[in-house]
Amino acid sequence: MRLNHIKTPLGSWAQTGLSSYDYSFSEEVNTKEEQTLQTKVVETTTEEKHLTEKDETGNVQEVTELLKSELEVSQEKEEITTEEVTFEIPDDGKFPQEVFDLAPDVLKPLLETFTGREKDIVLLSSLTHLSAIFPKVFGYYRDELFFPNLYLFVIGQAATGKSKLSIGEKIIQKVKEEILTRNSNFFIPANNSSSKLQESLSNSFSDGSYIHDNEADTLSFVLKREWGNYSEILRKAFQHERISISRKSYPEIICDTPRLTVAISGTGEQLKPLIQSRENGLFSRIMFYTYSERSKWNDGSYVGNRRQEINNLNEYIFNVYEVVNSLEREFYLNEEQLADFNNFFEGYFNAVQDIDENLVDIVLRQAIMMFRLMMIYTVLEKIEEFSDEMDRFECSDRAIDFIKVILPYLLKNSLDTASLYDKSIDLKASESEILELLPQNFRRGEAVKIVVEKLSVCAKTVDNTLKNLLVKRLLKKSGKVYSKLN
DSSP: OOOOOOOOOOOOHHHHOSOOOOOOOOOSOOSHHHHHHHHHHHHHHHHGGGSOHHHHHHHHHHHHHHHHHHHHHHHHHHOOOOOOOOOOOOSOOSOOHHHHHSSOGGGHHHHTTOOHHHHHHHHHHHHHHHTTSOTTEEEEETTEEEOSOOEEEEEOOTTSSGGGGHHHHHTTHHHHHHHHTTOTTSBOOSSOOHHHHHHHHHHTTTTOEEEEESOHHHHHHHHHSGGGOOHHHHHHHHHTOOEEEEETTEEEEEESSOOEEEEEEEOHHHHHHHSSOTTSTTGGGSEEEEOOOOOOOOOOOOOSOHHHHHHHHHHHHHHHHHHHTTSOEEEEOOHHHHHHHHHHHHHHHHHHHHHOGGGHHHHHHHHHHHHHHHHHHHHHHHGGGOOTTOOEEEOOHHHHHHHHHHHHHHHHHHHHHHTTSSSOOOOOHHHHHHHHHSOSEEEHHHHHHHHHHHHOOOHHHHHHHHHHHHHTTSEEEETTEEEEOO
16 A cells, blocks of 8 residues: 655754764774784784885785774774763753654644644644554563553643644544444543453453543542552553453453553643652653643634644544554664663663652653654654565664654653642752752852852852752743742
């Protein structure tokens, strides 16, 4: 089946990546291996002294170049190094234009019909719902099997655009209708008991399942009831771990490899009954998008033929679904991509650990989320290369570019969500000391002058501390002016 797929240029992730390899050759003799090779050159020169001067010169040069080439290859293998990553946490979780520039090309026409926070929500919702329709795509991350399925929770005030979460469901509507003709367990209502949820997952193994609800209260209400507490099932389903349940009233239900996608929106207060603390393992398994802007008047101005773009994408995604799921396909990163991925996440891990080491589980789980996002992105970009014989496919370079750009903002959203809980993020002693020195209102230059003079630290330390205090919501920033918060 041919697809009218939008061709995307090959990415140049190495240009924007955070790791590189430095190859060099030194003429100096520094190692025993070099000394041995240089000795061979000298010995060869001695043996050739009976040749004519012309032949001798040519032969020695040839041997020298050969030995130098061997030495260069040896040094290349030894001198491969990885640059240290500096991971910056943005002041705001709103996506910059760079995220949309690198978004999958097939989604761009639809995204252009939205602005502001709605555009961010539509992008995340589209990728999350797409993660539900590729049950035959899989990959191995740290030797563990993973499918593309994602969990998304959008948090915002009433009438601020959270309902745009439904756009993601609309672009897979035709796929949903086709699957439901043979599998009634593909879509699972949020208002369900734990036993019913597990039964649905078990009966929908070949297709997977998804939950979508624009009101988190629905799920929170279920989780408050003893018979509906399926938080454990959600945690296990994220990892595709075996789930089993047995009660006197019904036989044992077993689901060996659950595949579940979840997309929910609500307010911060609706989140807390669902996840009572950030220490709950479910928290780190969710991709959050949160914002506090108040609702604004919508003037109803024309923003493009949104309905037509949704219809076009709905048809296109259905064709993608049919092609991709014609057989099982393994997604993988090549060695260079994997090294870059690990290097990037090491910087991410260190940045979060500097804020609060109790939050590093977010890094571990979001690494899995990014692995899944790269699966989805690569399917959309390379769909025209898929055939009935291709059971493995390599990660797209642009997919790596994309997750590098979007990840800092997803981290910021997770940290903002964590701050909604009563338990505050602990301050380091150095952060507390700096905060105490600062006046109620100040600019960056003033803060640097005060702290450097009093504590004899560098300006970079002050800048990093200001960023951390913003993340922990002990400071707020309006323009160039910082203010302390109680």
